Amino acid sequence: MSDPKQTKVVLDESQMPTHWYNIVADLPTPPPPHLHPGTQQPLQPDDLAPLFPPALIEQEVTTERWIEIPAEVHDIYRLWRPSPFYRAHRLEKALGTTARIYYKYEGASPVGSHKTNSAVAQAYFNKVAGRTRLTTETGAGQWGSALAFATQIFGQSCDIWQVRSSYEGKPYRHYLMETFGASVVASPSELTEAGRALREQFPDTTGSLGMAISEAVEAAAKDPNASYSLGSVLNHVALHQTVIGQEALLQLKLFGEGPADYLFACAGGGSNLAGIAFPFLRENLEGRAETTIVACEPKAAPSLTEGEYKYDFGDTAHLTPLLKMYSLGPDFVPAAVHAGGLRYHGMSPLVSHCYHEGLLQATAIKQLDAFEAGVIFSRAEGIVPASESNHAIAGAIRQARLATEAGESPVIVIGVSGSGQLDLPAYAEFLSGGMADS
Numbered sequence: 096m097s098d099p100k101q102t103k104v105v106l107d108e109s110q111m112p113t114h115w116y117n118i119v120a121d122l123p124t125p126p127p128p129h130l131h132p133g134t135q136q137p138l139q140p141d142d143l144a145p146l147f148p149p150a151l152i153e154q155e156v157t158t159e160r161w162i163e164i165p166a167e168v169h170d171i172y173r174l175w176r177p178s179p180f181y182r183a184h185r186l187e188k189a190l191g192t193t194a195r196i197y198y199k200y201e202g203a204s205p206v207g208s209h210k211t212n213s214a215v216a217q218a219y220f221n222k223v224a225g226r227t228r229l230t231t232e233t234g235a236g237q238w239g240s241a242l243a244f245a246t247q248i249f250g251q252s253c254d255i256w257q258v259r260s261s262y263e264g265k266p267y268r269h270y271l272m273e274t275f276g277a278s279v280v281a282s283p284s285e286l287t288e289a290g291r292a293l294r295e296q297f298p299d300t301t302g303s304l305g306m307a308i309s310e311a312v313e314a315a316a317k318d319p320n321a322s323y324s325l326g327s328v329l330n331h332v333a334l335h336q337t338v339i340g341q342e343a344l345l346q347l348k349l350f351g352e353g354p355a356d357y358l359f360a361c362a363g364g365g366s367n368l369a370g371i372a373f374p375f376l377r378e379n380l381e382g383r384a385e386t387t388i389v390a391c392e393p394k395a396a397p398s399l400t401e402g403e404y405k406y407d408f409g410d411t412a413h414l415t416p417l418l419k420m421y422s423l424g425p426d427f428v429p430a431a432v433h434a435g436g437l438r439y440h441g442m443s444p445l446v447s448h449c450y451h452e453g454l455l456q457a458t459a460i461k462q463l464d465a466f467e468a469g470v471i472f473s474r475a476e477g478i479v480p481a482s483e484s485n486h487a488i489a490g491a492i493r494q495a496r497l498a499t500e501a502g503e504s505p506v507i508v509i510g511v512s513g514s515g516q517l518d519l520p521a522y523a524e525f526l527s528g529g530m531a532d533s
Contacts, residue, residue, distance in 0.1 A: 100184075101182060101350065102181060102182055102184060103179050103180060103181045103182070104179070104180045104346040104349045104350060105177065105179050105180075106177035106342060106345065106346065107177075108173050108176075108177070110177060110342075110345065111169065111172060111173070111176050111177050111338070111342070112164070112337075112338045112341040112342065113163065113164055113169070114161040114162060114163050114164060115161070115162045115164060115334045115335055115337050115338065116160070116161060116334070116337040116340075116341060116373060116374055116377065117157060117158070117159060117160055117161070117162060117334055117337075118333075118337075118369070118373040118376060118377065118445060118449075119157070119158050119330070119445070120158055120159060120160035121160065121377055121380050121381070122380075122448070122449070122452075123380070123452065124448075124452060125158075126419070126444060126445055126448040127406075127419035127444070127448070128419075129155075129416040129417065129418055129419075129444070130406055130416060130417040131416065131417075132408070132413065132415070132416060132417050135417070138416050140152045140153070140156065142416070143155065143416075145315075145316055146312065146315055146316065146322060146323040147322055147323070148220045148221050148223065148224030148226060148322060149224060150220040150223065150224070151217065151220050151221075151331050154330070154331035154334055155329060155330045155331045156330075162334060164216075164338075165216075165219060167219060168215055168216050168219050171215050171248065172212070172215065172338070174204075174205060175203050175204040175205060175211065176212075176338060176342070177342045177346075178199065178200055178201050178203050178204070178339070178342065179199075179200050179203065180197060180198070180199050180200070180342070180343055180346035180347070180350075181197060181198050181200060181476070182195070182196070182197055182350060183196040183197065183198055183472075183475070183476055183509075185475040185476055186471070186472060186475040186476055187495075188475070189471060189474070189475040190471075190492060190495055190496065190499070191499065192495040192496065192498060192499045193498055193499045193502065193503060193504045194494070194495040194498040194499065194503075194504060194505050194506075194507050195352070195504060195505070195506050195507065196491065196495060196507045196509065197347060197350070197352075197355075197506070197507070197508045197509070198476075198508065198509040198510070198511045199339060199342070199343045199346070199371060199508065199509070199510055199511065200478065200511045201339060201367075201510075201511065201512050201513055202478065202480075202481070202511065202512075202513045202514030204241075204513075205244050206237065206240035206241050206243075206244050206271065207237070207240075207481075207513050207514035207516065207517070208237040208238075208240075208241065208481060208512055208513030208514070209336060209339060209366070209367050209370060209512045209513060210237045210238045210240070210241035210242075210326055210366075210513075211241040211244060211245065212335050212336050212338055212339070212370065213241075213326065213331075213332045213335035213336060213366065214238070214241035214242045214244065214245040214324070214326070215241075215244075215245045215248070216335045217229070217242070217245070217324045217331075217332075217335075218242065218245035218246050218248065218249045218251060218324075219245075219249060221249075221251065221322045221324070222249040222250075222251065224322075225320075226251070226320060226321060226322040227250075227251055227252065227320045227321075228251060228252045228253070228254070228318060228320055228321040228322075229242060229246055229251055229252070229253050229254075229315075229321065229322055229323075229324045230253075230254045230255075230256075230311040230312075230314045230315040230318075230321055230322075230323050230324070231253070231254075231255055231256070231311050231323065231324045231325065231326065232255070232256045232257070232258070232282065232304055232307030232308045232310070232311045232325075232326075233255055233256070233257045233258070233261075233268075233272075233307070233326065234257075234258050234261055234304050234307075234363070234435035234436045234437075234438055234439070235261050235265060235268065235433075235434070235435030235436040235481070235482065235483065235518075236257060236261055236265055236268025236269060236271070236272065236435070236517070237268075237326075237436055237481070237483075237513055238326030238327070238436070239255040239257055239268070239269070239272045239277065239279065239326075240268060240271045240272050240275070241326070242255070242277070242324055242326070243255065243271070243272040243273075243275035243276065243277035244275050246275075246276070246277070247275050247276045252276075252278075253272075253275075253276065253277040253278070254277070254278045254311070254314060255269075255272055255277050255278065255279045255280070255311075256279075256280055256281075256282035256284060256290075256307040256310040256311050257269055257272075257279055257280070257281060257282060257307065258281075258282055258301070258302040258303060258304060258306070258307050258435060258438065259281040259282060259283070259300065259301055259302035260301035260302055260431040260435065260438075261302075261435035262279070262280075262281035262282075262302075263281065264431070264433070264435075264520070264521075265435070265517060265518070265520070267517045268517055271517070281302070282302050282306055282307035282310050283297075283300065283302060283306050283307075283310065284310060286310070286314070287309075287310040287313045287314060288313060289306075289309040289310050289313050289411075289412040289414070290306075290309075290310045292412070293306050293309070293411065293412075297428075300428060301428065301431045302428075303411065303427070303428045303429065303438065303439075303440070304364070304438060304439045304440075305408075305409070305410050305411040305425045305426075305427070305439070305440055306410075306411045306412075308325070308409060308410035308411070308414075308415065309410040309411050309412035309414055311323055312410060312412075312414045312415060313412070313414060316414075326364070326366065327363065327364025327365055327366035327367075327439070327443065328364040328365060328366070328409060328418070328420075328439075328441065328442075328443050328444070329443070329444075330444070330445055332366045332369075332443075333365065333366055333369035333370065333373065333443055333445050333446070335370075336366050336367065336369055336370025336371075337369070337370055337373050337374055338370070339367075339370040339371045339510070340370060340371040340372060340373055340374030340375055341374045343371055343374070343375075343508065343510075344374055344375065344378065347506075347508065352506050353506070354378060354383065354384030354385065354386055354506075355375065355384070355386045355506045355507070355508045356385075356386065356387065356505035356506045356507065357386065357387045357388075357389065357491070357494055357505055357506070357507045357508070358371065358372055358375050358386050358387070358388045358389065358507075358508045358509075358510070359389050359391055359487040359488075359490040359491040359494070359507070359508070359509050359510065360372055360388075360389075360390065360391065360487050360509070360510035360512070361390075361391050361392070361434075361437060361483045361484055361485075361486040361487045361510070361512055362390035362391060362392045362399065362437070362442065362446065362457070362486075363392065363393070363396070363434070363436050363437030363438065363439045363483065364436075364439045364441070364442070364443060365390075365442050365443025365445070365446035365447075366443065367483070367510060367512040368390050368443075368446055368510070369443060369445060369446055370510075371508075371510040372388045372390075372455065372510075373445075375388060375508075376388060376449065376454060376455070379454070380454075387456060388454070388455040388456065389455070389456045389457065389458055389490055389494075390446065390450070390455060390456070390457040390458070391457075391458055391460050391486040391487045391489065391490040392437060392442075392457060392458070392459050392460070392486065393429070393432055393434050393437045393438070393459065393460060393461075393462065393465070393486060393533075394459040394460060394461045394462070394533065395429045395430040395432045395437075395438065395462065395533045396423065396427075396429040396432075396437060396438050396439060396440065397423075397459040398420075398421045398422060398423050398439070398440060398441055398442040399421045399442055399446075399447070399450055399457035400457050400458065400459045401423065401459070402421040402422050402423045402440075402441070402442070403421065403422060403423075404419070404420070404421050404422075404447060404451055405419070405420075405422060406418065406419050407420060407422040407424065407425060407441060408425045409425070409441060410425060411425050411426060413425065418441065418444045419444050419447065419448070420441045420442050420443065420444045420447040421441065421442045421447045421450065421451075422440055422441040422442070423440045423441070424440060425440055425441075426440075427440040430531070430533040432462045432482075432531075432533045433462065433466075433482040433518060433521035433524075433530075434462070434465065434481075434482040434483045434485070434486065435482070436481075436482075436483045437483050437486065458490055460485075460486040460489045460490060461532055461533065462530060462531065462532060462533045463525070463530060463532045464489050465482070465485035465486045465488075465489045466482070466485055466521070466522065466525040466530060467489070467525075468485050468488040468489035468492050469482070469484070469485035469488060469489075469515065469522070470522070470525070470526070471488075471492065472485075472488050472492075473515075473522075478511070478514070479514065479515040479516060479518070479519070479522070480511050480513070480514070480515050481511075481512055481513035481514060481515045481518060482515060482518045482521055483512055483513070484510070484511045484512045484513060484515070485515075487509050487510055487511070487512075488509055488511070491507050491509045494507060495507060
C-alpha cells in the first residue's frame with residue numbers, strides 16, 4: 096500500500112495513453128451491426144460517407160484492439176491529460192464508511208468535462224478529410240462546448256443545436272460555445288425542415304437530444320463541406336474516451352490498490368461510461384479482476400433499466416442509421432431535469448450490448464437523490480460535480496453505505512465526468528427546496 100494519507104495521483108505526460116482501446120476486440124460475442132434504415136441491411140462504410148470522414152467511419156466498424164492516437168491529437172490532449180485521480184478521504188469520513196472511495200476527475204479539461212477527448216479527435220480527422228464545417232447537437236452544453244473548442248483549434252466553423260430546456264436554463268453554456276466561435280441555436284429551431292416540423296407538432300416542447308440530432312444531421316447532409324459530429328452513442332466516440340479508464344487503472348495501481356470492487360459512472364448516451372468502464376471491463380474479461388460496473392442513469396430517461404433492446408433510430412426525425420440499443424423510442428421527451436447530458440432516449444450500442452450480455456449493471460437515480468449526493472461530495476471534496484456526474488456519485492454513496500452496514504471495505508471508483516460550476520443555478524434550486532423529484 097502507498098502512503099495512507101495520499102490524496103491524489105497525477106501521472107506524468109509521458110504516461111499518457113498512446114492508443115485508444117476498442118472493447119469490440121475482446122467481447123465474448125460480437126455486437127450487432129448498425130443497419131441501413133432503408134434496406135434494413137448491415138450498414139456499409141459508403142453509407143456513412145455523407146456524414147463522417149473516412150477515419151471515423153473506419154473506427155466505427157473496426158475490430159482492432161488498439162488504435163493509435165495521432166501525434167497532433169496527443170499534443171492537444173496534453174493541455175489537460177493525464178487527468179487527476181483522487182482518494183476521497185473526506186467523503187469517506189463524511190459518510191463514516193468502511194469503503195475506500197476513489198474518483199477520476201475529468202473536470203480539468205478546457206471546457207470542464209470529458210467531452211474534449213472525442214471532440215479534438217473528431218475535429219482533427221475532419222480537418223484531415225478537408226471538412227471545414229461541423230454540425231452537432233448538445234444537451235447540457237458540455238459536448239457543444241468541447242466541439243466549439245476543438246473546431247477553433249483546427250480553423251473550422253461549428254453550428255450547434257442545443258436542447259431548448261438547457262439553452263434557456265443554462266445560458267452560460269452557450270455563452271461559452273459562442274466565446275469559442277460557435278453558432279448556437281435552441282432546438283427545435285426554424286433553421287431546418289426537421290426543426291420547423293417539430294415546432295409545429297410540439298409548439299411548447301422543451302426539446303430533446305433526439306430532436307437536436309435531427310436538425311444537426313439534416314444541416315450536415317445538405318452541405319458537402321460539412322460533417323456531423325456526435326458527442327456520444329457511436330462506437331468511435333466510446334473509443335476516444337477510453338483514455339480515461341486506461342489512466343485510472345494505472346493510477347489505482349499507483350495507490351497500491353488491487354482491482355476495484357465497484358465502478359460507478361453516469362450514463363446517458365454512454366460515452367462517459369464507456370470511457371472509464373471499458374478498460375476496466377477488459378480486466379474482467381481477461382480474468383485479472385471482478386469489478387462490478389454500474390451504469391447510473393437518470394430516472395427521467397431510464398433507457399437501460401426500462402427501455403427495450405431493439406433496433407431504433409437515434410433521432411426524432413428518423414434520419415440516422417438503425418442502432419441496436421436499449422431505447423425508450425425516438426419520440427420520447429424526458430422531463431426537463433438538470434442533467435441535460437443524460438436526457439437521451441437510447442443508449443450506446445456497445446454499452447447496450449455489454450448490458451444485454453450481463454457484463455455490467457445499471458441503476459436509475461432520481462434527480463433529488465443525485466443532487467443530494469452532489470452536495471455531500473462538494474462539501475467533502477471541494478469539487479462541485481456536473482449534474483450528470485451526481486448520478487454516479489449517488490450510486491457510489493449508496494454502495495458505500497451498504498458496505499459499512501455489512502462491515503466490508505470494498506474499493507469503489509467513481510467517474511466524475513465534469514465540473515458543475517456552470518450548473519450552480521440547479522444546485523441553488525435544490526438547496527432552496529424547489530427541485531422536482533424527477
